[in-house]
Amino acid sequence: MKKVSFILLSALFLAGPAWAQRVCATMEALDRIEAENPEVSEQMRRIEQFTQQYVQQMRNPKGLQTLADEVYTIPVVVHVVYRTDAENITTSQIQSQLNVLNKDFRRLNADYGNTPSEFAGRVADAKIEFALAKVSPGGKPTSGITRTKTTRTSFSSDDRVKSTAQGGRNAWPADKYLNIWVCKLSGGLLGYAQFPGGPASTDGVVINYTAFGTNGTAAAPFNKGRTATHEVGHYLNLRHIWGDGGCGASDYVSDTPDDDGPNYGCPSHPISSCGVRSMFMNYMDYVDDACMYMFTTGQKTRMRAVLAAGGARGSLVGNAGGGSSNTPTYCASQGNSTADEWLNRVKVGSINKLSGDNGGYVDFTTTSANLTKGNSYSLTLTPAWSGTVYGEGYAAWIDYNQDGDFDDSGERVYSRSSTTATSVTGSFVVPSGAKTGSTRMRVAMKYNGTPQPCESFAYGEVEDYTVVIGTGGTRSAEATAEPVVRYYPNPARESLTMEVTLPDEGTPGMATPLAVEVFNTSGQRVDAFTWTAPTGQSVRTIDIQAWPAGLYLIRMEGDRLRTTERITVVK
Numbered sequence: 260m261k262k263v264s265f266i267l268l269s270a271l272f273l274a275g276p277a278w279a280q281r282v283c284a285t286m287e288a289l290d291r292i293e294a295e296n297p298e299v300s301e302q303m304r305r306i307e308q309f310t311q312q313y314v315q316q317m318r319n320p321k322g323l324q325t326l327a328d329e330v331y332t333i334p335v336v337v338h339v340v341y342r343t344d345a346e347n348i349t350t351s352q353i354q355s356q357l358n359v360l361n362k363d364f365r366r367l368n369a370d371y372g373n374t375p376s377e378f379a380g381r382v383a384d385a386k387i388e389f390a391l392a393k394v395s396p397g398g399k400p401t402s403g404i405t406r407t408k409t410t411r412t413s414f415s416s417d418d419r420v421k422s423t424a425q426g427g428r429n430a431w432p433a434d435k436y437l438n439i440w441v442c443k444l445s446g447g448l449l450g451y452a453q454f455p456g457g458p459a460s461t462d463g464v465v466i467n468y469t470a471f472g473t474n475g476t477a478a479a480p481f482n483k484g485r486t487a488t489h490e491v492g493h494y495l496n497l498r499h500i501w502g503d504g505g506c507g508a509s510d511y512v513s514d515t516p517d518d519d520g521p522n523y524g525c526p527s528h529p530i531s532s533c534g535v536r537s538m539f540m541n542y543m544d545y546v547d548d549a550c551m552y553m554f555t556t557g558q559k560t561r562m563r564a565v566l567a568a569g570g571a572r573g574s575l576v577g578n579a580g581g582g583s584s585n586t587p588t589y590c591a592s593q594g595n596s597t598a599d600e601w602l603n604r605v606k607v608g609s610i611n612k613l614s615g616d617n618g619g620y621v622d623f624t625t626t627s628a629n630l631t632k633g634n635s636y637s638l639t640l641t642p643a644w645s646g647t648v649y650g651e652g653y654a655a656w657i658d659y660n661q662d663g664d665f666d667d668s669g670e671r672v673y674s675r676s677s678t679t680a681t682s683v684t685g686s687f688v689v690p691s692g693a694k695t696g697s698t699r700m701r702v703a704m705k706y707n708g709t710p711q712p713c714e715s716f717a718y719g720e721v722e723d724y725t726v727v728i729g730t731g732g733t734r735s736a737e738a739t740a741e742p743v744v745r746y747y748p749n750p751a752r753e754s755l756t757m758e759v760t761l762p763d764e765g766t767p768g769m770a771t772p773l774a775v776e777v778f779n780t781s782g783q784r785v786d787a788f789t790w791t792a793p794t795g796q797s798v799r800t801i802d803i804q805a806w807p808a809g810l811y812l813i814r815m816e817g818d819r820l821r822t823t824e825r826i827t828v829v830k
Contacts, residue, residue: 280523280543281481284451285417285493289419292457295382302456306571307511313564313733329812329823331566331576333437334392338428339406339468340420340442345476346468348441351713352475353391353404354590358664359473359484360389360491363542363554364504367662370552375528378538381514383559387495387566389437391588396431409678413445418461430460434574437486437494438463441471449486452493455571464490474713480525483548492543492554494563494760495572500543506533510543512557521545568810574784576810576825588663589699592712593620596721600651602720603643604682608636610724616643620721624699627725630689638673641682643706650677651719652709655685655702657726665701665712677707693728700724744815750827756800757813759792761820773817779809792817803828 293299335357339345362368366384374382391403410427411419420440430438444450444467452464454787470481477484501518502508517533522572525547529536538544542551543558554562565572594601603618608628614621630636640653655673656665665671672687703710706718743760761771770793777786785806790799808830 262744267770269382278743280447281486281489281521281547282447282449283489283545284448285454285490286499288416288418288451289454289457292461296458299457303454306456306496306565309570310511310564311562313567313570314560316559329825330386330388331563332388332390333566333575334435335389335403336392336401336421336431336436336438337404338430339404339725340409340414340427340440341406341468342409342412342443344720346443347406348468348475350402350404350553351590352472352477353441354472354588354663354713355474355477356472356484356487357389357391357588358662358666360487361662363485363488363552364388364491365662365731366554367660368552369668370549374540374553375536377536378540378553378555381555381557382553383556385554385559385562387562389491390434392431392465396435406769409442413443414465415445416448416451416465420465421461421463430463433459433462437491437575440465440715441468443468449481449677450490452490453714454493455496466490480547480549485542485548485551488542489551489821492562497543497558497561499545500538500541512555512561512674513543514555514557518544523547525550526585573810589701589723590659590664590713591620591715592701592703592721593715594703594705594717594721595619595715596718597720598645599647599718600642600644600649600704600720601720602640602702602722604639604641605702605722605724606637606639606641607700607724608726612722614722617720617722619719622723624723624725627697627727629727629729631729632689632691632693632695635686635688637684637686638702639682639684640673640702640704646659648679649718650679650707652677653683653703654705654710654712655700656712657687657689657693657733658699659728661694661696661698671712674709676709689728695728695730697725697727700726744820744824746813746824746826750829752829753804754800755803755826756798757790757815758798759790759815759820761792761794761797771817771820773815773820776814777801778812778814779807785811807814 280813297655337353339348364385364387366382370384392401395401405428407428409426414420415567417526419425420442421430423429449470450466453462466487469478470486471477473484474481498510500510501520502510506519508515516535518537519532522537522539522544526539539546540551540553544551564570566576567573582698597616597619603615608630610626610628612623612626639654642651653675654671656671658665659670660667669690673685675683681746701723703721704719705716745758749757770791773790773792775788775790776784779785806828808828811826811828812823813826
């Protein structure tokens, strides 16, 4: 029997040991919120009307392609509410969850290739990314993580975890941040979310600390971060794929097949429901983490509707509290003592860094080397000892796809088990699928063992560098770096600075005409000019005092680049 009724499931949880099945309380929370706040139903009706209009607009082949292609970045604050040390999850575990969200919502998850052929054409890159907040509501620098000690043994779906007065933690402004609470949830509950349109004071997502991220307290079969993917889907206005009813119910998405209820565990394709094949591998079903790995194009459009200008969550995009998708946050790693040994020299490409003892970790990301796809490079690591020569293990990683971690296939470019050699050397080939541009390289030396990329260990050292991946050809490696465009400050008030860095294309000083156009959210052009920028870095400041407050798209085009960026003007 494929399905299990909600009544039977609840009875099993009460009568005996909890089954390892997904339990999401989003719809129960919605029922409570609508009962307590009658105006929410009308607000959600208006949001749905806007969403359907947006969906129709995106179906128009002459629609707003620029908006359809824009990558939205959402600032995130994670509120850890804990009673025991185990519930106070590590920063590494939190970052592992952000990494999963960024992979799942960008179709960068390796397992999306498992999608059955009949659904493969529907798998979508939602072009939505997530970054821990860099600026607090008070304008101060922040890690994007809060930690609150509580006396409560657990929480439920009643939103008490979102209230400082009730043992939880108050939300940060919901129009500027995605609030995620991580705590101990009772009754087998994995998580729940609030749909767009609900009260701001409780807006966000709640996840059980045993179902958050991919390491630490995350427990199988919910240890691959997909609970947060599922709940953030709700937060972005997705319904369960079965429409929370029978075969006639709707999730308001046209390319997800009907289903008569949730699927559990890890089914084998194909299974049928409502006369069609079930899309049980969709993130909005109830299967185990390892068996869900796709959003559809229709779900993508629905989520992007709430983030578009005028959408219910449009104010999140461009908020200064967020990090940049171009500057991912990497997990911490270090040696806790360098009293006896340290990583003394790193050589790869043009990097030849004699660093000495740096106390266990050092950020050398201002030191870089240019690497070319398809080329082979030698890596040499040299240790130093204060006295006795000890056995040391080594490893190096390059974040080839620039997703903020070193977990993907091929990103460990070198490893060596414990040895007393005075230097170790290996080689690697930059894969053709590597993303061009700047990215992180991490090297590590660990006493008596091979280091891992996010590990803290007793003795040894970790160093981070930058490498710039190029495409090769007849140009130099330096010539293959991508152009970089920055706008600051963002939000801006009276003036806006545009900074463009153009790589050397073989003719130093070559000038590139750039056509710049500025559009408001109604699609009206409010400014346009041509800027001729030479090779290297160029800066231009424009007066925006006449621009009304709001969101704007700046499109810059030239022979060597084409970008569209979103900025916010405040008054």
